[in-house]
Amino acid sequence: MQQGTEHLYQAAAEALRQAKRAVITTHMNPDGDAIGSVCALRNYLLERGVAARVLLPTPAPENLLWIAGAEDLEVFDAERHPEVIASADTMVVLDVNVVKRFAPVDVKLASQEATIIGIDHHVQPEAFARIQCTDTVAPATCSMLVDLLGLIDPIQPLSPAVAEPLYTGIMTDTGNFRFPRTTSDTHRKIAALIDAGADPAKCYELTFNQSSVGRMNMLGEALCSMRTFHDGRFCVMVITSHDLQRHGCTSDDVEGFVHHTLGIAGVRAGVMIVELDGVIKLSFRSKGDTYVRDLAATYGGGGHLAAAGARVYGRSLDDVVIDVIANAQKLFRS
Numbered sequence: 001m002q003q004g005t006e007h008l009y010q011a012a013a014e015a016l017r018q019a020k021r022a023v024i025t026t027h028m029n030p031d032g033d034a035i036g037s038v039c040a041l042r043n044y045l046l047e048r049g050v051a052a053r054v055l056l057p058t059p060a061p062e063n064l065l066w067i068a069g070a071e072d073l074e075v076f077d078a079e080r081h082p083e084v085i086a087s088a089d090t091m092v093v094l095d096v097n098v099v100k101r102f103a104p105v106d107v108k109l110a111s112q113e114a115t116i117i118g119i120d121h122h123v124q125p126e127a128f129a130r131i132q133c134t135d136t137v138a139p140a141t142c143s144m145l146v147d148l149l150g151l152i153d154p155i156q157p158l159s160p161a162v163a164e165p166l167y168t169g170i171m172t173d174t175g176n177f178r179f180p181r182t183t184s185d186t187h188r189k190i191a192a193l194i195d196a197g198a199d200p201a202k203c204y205e206l207t208f209n210q211s212s213v214g215r216m217n218m219l220g221e222a223l224c225s226m227r228t229f230h231d232g233r234f235c236v237m238v239i240t241s242h243d244l245q246r247h248g249c250t251s252d253d254v255e256g257f258v259h260h261t262l263g264i265a266g267v268r269a270g271v272m273i274v275e276l277d278g279v280i281k282l283s284f285r286s287k288g289d290t291y292v293r294d295l296a297a298t299y300g301g302g303g304h305l306a307a308a309g310a311r312v313y314g315r316s317l318d319d320v321v322i323d324v325i326a327n328a329q330k331l332f333r334s
């Protein structure tokens with residue numbers, strides 16, 4: 001955990017020790033760290049006799065539905081769920097720093113007495129939680145949860161139903177243990193999770209080796225679209241709505257393709273530009289001392305320093321592509 005934040009983890013641990021009814025949520029379009037963290041905490045709390053429910057802003061992707069507890073994930077329903085939140089004594093918001101990214105789930109629906117806990121590794125969290133644990137160098141929210149669960153009960157080992165979702169969250173958020181925030185501490189946590197019953201081969205197989213032929217063909221097309229700019233330092237991948245349609249793919253299917261932009265020698269930053277119905281989705285990645293978060297912010301988006309995104313409405317694909325290439329120039333000024 002980040003220095004000076006121990007008391008926050010202690011406070012969160014104490015609140016979760018007292019919890020009787022908990023609601024857990026995470027960001028829209030949840031990834032492996034989001035689903036891993038909500039399932040792990042849900043399973044952990046259920047094992048301790050807490051009535052824990054997960055309410056998601058949008059559904060979990062298919063390739064994560066194998067995770068223990070995913071069968072009970074619920075997508076927020078404005079009719080039934082405000083009551084569930086209002087009757088909870090504890091609400092935990094995982095892997096998200098911005099209120100609008102977990103709407104329509106809303107901390108304002110919670111009772112005055114409820115304790116709102118935020119646990120996240122994104123920068124600059126909005127002030128929605130009473131207890132906010134932030135660790136911007138943590139490789140995953142799941143790795144923060146390993147610390148937190150160890151504080152709640154230092155004696156009892158984690159069950160496989162808790163260890164495996166945590167393993168999966170760290171595996172996915174570190175790009176299979178290769179992103180810069182992967183440290184010896186990460187690997188020590190991973191070792192402990194394997195000892196507690198997480199199966200690495202199973203977690204990889206069920207999460208990643210689940211493509212359709214259409215998705216693989218789409219990947220081929222996306223790779224062929226790649227071009228470099230700014231002396232080979234910026235790589236652009238473009239996916240049109242026509243491409244998606246032709247291969248029977250949705251925007252979920254191209255999730256993660258962007259990391260291939262960084263696979264070209266000399267490239268320091270890349271973008272995947274996806275044309276969807278009425279919106280253009282931008283996913284930025286960078287490495288070394290090149291950071292793309294500010295570039296994403298110029299399009300109203302955000303995220304991590306080296307992994308950020310944005311959505312652009314009401315502009316044509318060509319227009320956005322030209323604009324992004326021009327704006328990316330500033331990444332290489334210095």
Ligand SMILES: [Mn+2]
Pocket residue numbers: 033034095121139140141173
């Ligand atoms: Mn995460």
